[in-house]
Amino acid sequence: MSPDQKESLPLYANLPNFITDEPPALTSEQRMALLNRYYPDYRPEGKTTLRVGANRGNVVPEEIANILETRSRLLHPEKVERPSAPDADVDLLIIGGGGAGITAALFAKETGASVLVATKLRIGDSNTVMAEGGIQVALGDDDSPAQHLKDAYRGGHFTGDTELLSVLVREGPEVISWLVKKGVLFDRDAHGNLALRKGGGTTRPRLISAKDYTGLELVRVLKEDLLNSGIPIWAFSPAVELLEGPDSSCAGAVLLDVDSGKFKWVKARAVMLATGGTGRLHIGGFATSNHFGATGDGLGMAYRMGAPLLHMESFQYHPTGVIYPSEMAGMLITEAVRGAGARLYNKDGKRFVNELETRDVVASAIIRECSEGRGVRTGAGHFGVYLDLSAIDREMGEGTVARRFPNILKLMSKHDVDCSTHPILVYPTLHYQNGGISADKEGRTPIDHLYVAGETTGGLHGKNRLMGNSLLEVLVFGHRVGLSAAKAGMSRKPFSWQEVGFGHVERFEQALDSEFHGVVRPEGPLLFPDYRRNTSGDSA
Amino acid sequence: MFQYEKPDNAKMIKVGINGKDWSVPEGLTMIQAMWYTGHEVIHGIGCLGGVCGACAAVYRMPGDFHLHNALACQTLVKENMAFSLIPSFPSQRADYKIETIADTKEELFKLYPESATCRNCNACTEVCPQGIDVRDAVWRSVFGDFKGVTEGTMSCVMCGLCVSRCIAEMAPHEIALYARRAYGSQELKFPDNLLHRMEKIQSGDFDAELSRLLSLSPEMLKSECEVK
Numbered sequence: 001m002s003p004d005q006k007e008s009l010p011l012y013a014n015l016p017n018f019i020t021d022e023p024p025a026l027t028s029e030q031r032m033a034l035l036n037r038y039y040p041d042y043r044p045e046g047k048t049t050l051r052v053g054a055n056r057g058n059v060v061p062e063e064i065a066n067i068l069e070t071r072s073r074l075l076h077p078e079k080v081e082r083p084s085a086p087d088a089d090v091d092l093l094i095i096g097g098g099g100a101g102i103t104a105a106l107f108a109k110e111t112g113a114s115v116l117v118a119t120k121l122r123i124g125d126s127n128t129v130m131a132e133g134g135i136q137v138a139l140g141d142d143d144s145p146a147q148h149l150k151d152a153y154r155g156g157h158f159t160g161d162t163e164l165l166s167v168l169v170r171e172g173p174e175v176i177s178w179l180v181k182k183g184v185l186f187d188r189d190a191h192g193n194l195a196l197r198k199g200g201g202t203t204r205p206r207l208i209s210a211k212d213y214t215g216l217e218l219v220r221v222l223k224e225d226l227l228n229s230g231i232p233i234w235a236f237s238p239a240v241e242l243l244e245g246p247d248s249s250c251a252g253a254v255l256l257d258v259d260s261g262k263f264k265w266v267k268a269r270a271v272m273l274a275t276g277g278t279g280r281l282h283i284g285g286f287a288t289s290n291h292f293g294a295t296g297d298g299l300g301m302a303y304r305m306g307a308p309l310l311h312m313e314s315f316q317y318h319p320t321g322v323i324y325p326s327e328m329a330g331m332l333i334t335e336a337v338r339g340a341g342a343r344l345y346n347k348d349g350k351r352f353v354n355e356l357e358t359r360d361v362v363a364s365a366i367i368r369e370c371s372e373g374r375g376v377r378t379g380a381g382h383f384g385v386y387l388d389l390s391a392i393d394r395e396m397g398e399g400t401v402a403r404r405f406p407n408i409l410k411l412m413s414k415h416d417v418d419c420s421t422h423p424i425l426v427y428p429t430l431h432y433q434n435g436g437i438s439a440d441k442e443g444r445t446p447i448d449h450l451y452v453a454g455e456t457t458g459g460l461h462g463k464n465r466l467m468g469n470s471l472l473e474v475l476v477f478g479h480r481v482g483l484s485a486a487k488a489g490m491s492r493k494p495f496s497w498q499e500v501g502f503g504h505v506e507r508f509e510q511a512l513d514s515e516f517h518g519v520v521r522p523e524g525p526l527l528f529p530d531y532r533r534n535t536s537g538d539s540a
Numbered sequence: 541m542f543q544y545e546k547p548d549n550a551k552m553i554k555v556g557i558n559g560k561d562w563s564v565p566e567g568l569t570m571i572q573a574m575w576y577t578g579h580e581v582i583h584g585i586g587c588l589g590g591v592c593g594a595c596a597a598v599y600r601m602p603g604d605f606h607l608h609n610a611l612a613c614q615t616l617v618k619e620n621m622a623f624s625l626i627p628s629f630p631s632q633r634a635d636y637k638i639e640t641i642a643d644t645k646e647e648l649f650k651l652y653p654e655s656a657t658c659r660n661c662n663a664c665t666e667v668c669p670q671g672i673d674v675r676d677a678v679w680r681s682v683f684g685d686f687k688g689v690t691e692g693t694m695s696c697v698m699c700g701l702c703v704s705r706c707i708a709e710m711a712p713h714e715i716a717l718y719a720r721r722a723y724g725s726q727e728l729k730f731p732d733n734l735l736h737r738m739e740k741i742q743s744g745d746f747d748a749e750l751s752r753l754l755s756l757s758p759e760m761l762k763s764e765c766e767v768k
């Protein structure tokens with residue numbers, strides 16, 4: 001970038017002197033105190049107690065209550081009548097076209113079931129496509145499924161579901177082999193083995209990746225197979241409500257065709273929710289790394305049917321999300337830069353935390369600096385701290401940043417920042433929903449014939465997920481749940497369209513009425529975040 | 541929220557969106573400029589992170605005859621830029637099962653006969669927002685250098701902009717995907733470490749240890765998991 005471009009970014013006009021002295025080491029008491037005081041999950045502000053539904057009494061972020069305790073789009077503003085026949089009638093309806101949904105569809109098809117996939121945007125537009133880091137799978141000679149389970153359980157602060165974890169670690173290699181046979185290009189070592197790298201919080205190297213395009217590579221390949229499979233795909237057709245069948249079972253869903261504005265009615269003998277995470281709710285006002293459709297729709301729809309949720313107070317905030325240049329707010333700067341020697345500095349140019357502490361500790365320390373007045377103010381009024389990658393080149397040789405982090409360098413340079421010489425301003429970004437809909441190892445929820453897989457589920461990781469375990473989860477459980485839901489749909493006792501309705505919605509609405517006495521509740525699911533200005537633009 | 545805040549003292553600039561002129565603050569991406577001016581964008585947004593290829597766009601600058609392309613979620617608007625989104629560009633995709641193809645090099649010409657008709661115009665390379673040498677990848681596919689295709693095209697976001705320009709009307713990104721899959725599935729040896737691990741899992745080598753862990757009390761399991 002040219003010198004005048006640099007100066008035109010006002011924050012670079014007067015940088016402090018960066019003092020490289022090590023920050024003081026934390027004792028484990030200090031670490032806990034830091035987390036309790038600053039990690040968003042543990043802070044009292046912005047929280048509320050659920051008043052309706054299976055998790056009544058649980059304390060969750062307000063943004064979560066606002067997608068759970070919601071009014072149905074079918075009853076408001078005016079009641080929608082159920083048509084005399086459904087628009088589709090299938091064994092299995094899969095809602096969500098990310099990693100879990102696509103994987104499930106491909107396996108479900110093999111059972112001979114009739115399958116329909118409905119998704120919000122295009123197939124593959126998801127959190128899955130964005131994953132850079134990789135997938136954990138225990139392949140090393142010194143590694144084992146049991147060791148993988150131990151690391152994941154410890155990483156989840158001993159709150160994960162060990163039975164689900166045992167499935168995850170045992171079935172990982174098989175599903176990776178399925179991908180390799182399809183031509184997914186994981187990085188290899190000199191002997192042609194899958195190259196294993198070490199990820200945060202693990203005791204063995206077991207992260208496999210496809211450069212820093214792991215999710216993109218998965219989606220490109222699996223999407224092509226799905227498009228060629230003959231399975232009908234309804235894109236731009238988000239689900240807005242589940243349908244209820246005999247004995248309070250799940251019996252299909254109502255979709256919204258976003259182009260025509262019309263509802264589509266699907267009768268399904270089994271339904272699988274694979275709607276992913278909640279980053280676009282901007283919980284606590286945080287920016288997010290998530291894709292445009294990550295609004296937690298599956299949580300709200302399942303909750304309205306009575307499905308219990310687990311750990312809905314627990315989210316992962318990645319410490320180093322871009323906050324300036326502000327048009328990139330939320331974008332991840334991978335953990336690996338800190339591993340390689342990048343440094344964090346506050347507004348006075350002082351280091352304030354060991355950069356190699358765990359994600360939650362580093363995130364808390366950044367929040368502390370900013371809330372105690374040692375953050376740097378951006379033009380848009382946000383605060384952040386400096387993440388300086390230039391130390392990497394200084395310590396490991398000129399050109400290291402360019403060689404190891406080409407994608408970051410490329411993306412930042414599009415925004416006129418040369419991050420090999422200039423610091424990036426970062427602040428924690430909302431990254432992953434640790435909790436979600438509770439299910440067993442076949443993806444069965446307590447609602448008959450309602451199945452779930454992927455980031456929308458809760459339990460497996462407990463209150464914290466280690467990097468690389470979520471992609472593995474999506475694949476392992478996408479496979480398993482796709483098969484079990486398809487079989488359950490095919491073998492289900494027949495029922496008629498007349499037996500299908502939304503009694504559960506009416507019951508939930510009544511519960512809202514009696515708890516909220518005239519207080520207006522938002523409509524759900526949210527479907528899309530709205531970033532438009534309230535006023536219309538300044539037409540030229 | 542984050543996406544349209546006007547920075548302090550931001551200069552207002554003129555941009556054309558879908559043929560209409562607007563004034564927006566400097567420093568927004570194309571997508572953010574659309575939000576700022578009240579457009580609801582659904583077709584044309586996926587990841588907002590530069591990897592899904594949903595937000596392909598075409599733009600022109602005044603006094604410049606060149607037609608430019610970009611990913612709208614990653615590209616900042618400039619004074620007097622005129623742009624439109626091309627959220628979907630139809631392209632031909634072959635139906636195949638990569639694992640079952642006997643001769644992947646020959647098969648390319650059955651699946652994508654048009655791949656051999658490249659006229660070397662290089663328009664695909666010039667348009668690619670990922671900086672991929674697309675023309676080179678097409679030729680390497682034709683000559684069966686699938687390894688070379690792989691090395692050159694891993695960053696393809698499947699935006700389809702190369703298709704929009706190709707005078708031979710082919711879909712270079714689909715051809716490259718086929719070549720990469722053929723390389724990964726058939727030319728690379730199945731990884732030994734994965735093979736051995738699967739054999740051990742199938743013969744039940746790890747089952748006893750996993751069941752032992754599952755049978756432990758939470759406290760015992762916790763103490764086994766502590767890093768010593």
Ligand SMILES: Cc1cc2nc3c(=O)[nH]c(=O)nc-3n(C[C@H](O)[C@H](O)[C@H](O)COP(=O)(O)OP(=O)(O)OC[C@H]3O[C@@H](n4cnc5c(N)ncnc54)[C@H](O)[C@@H]3O)c2cc1C
Pocket residue numbers: 095096097098099100101118119120121124125126127128129130131132133134135136214215237238239240274275276277289290291293294295296297298332431432453454455456467468469470471472474525527
């Ligand atoms: C930037 C980033 C980097 C990451 N890096 C890694 C990594 O390196 N390793 C790792 O293991 N994990 C990583 N993760 C996490 C991981 O990618 C996700 O947890 C995982 O891919 C989720 O898969 P999924 O199929 O459950 O959800 P998604 O992939 O998000 O798919 C959900 C799909 O459902 C659609 N949908 C939503 N609502 C509806 C509705 N109402 N109706 C119909 N469809 C709907 C969505 O649009 C989307 O297509 C990363 C995540 C992000 C955001």
Ligand code: SF4
Pocket residue numbers: 667668669670671672674695696697698699700701702703712713
């Ligand atoms: S090769 Fe084609 S599809 Fe791939 S990124 Fe470049 S222009 Fe887009």
Ligand code: SF4
Pocket residue numbers: 657658659660661662663664665674675678705706707708709710712
């Ligand atoms: S645009 Fe088409 S014809 Fe031109 S170089 Fe690329 S592949 Fe060949």
Ligand code: FES
Pocket residue numbers: 584585586587588589590591592593594595611612613614697
């Ligand atoms: S929205 Fe995915 S690349 Fe732009």
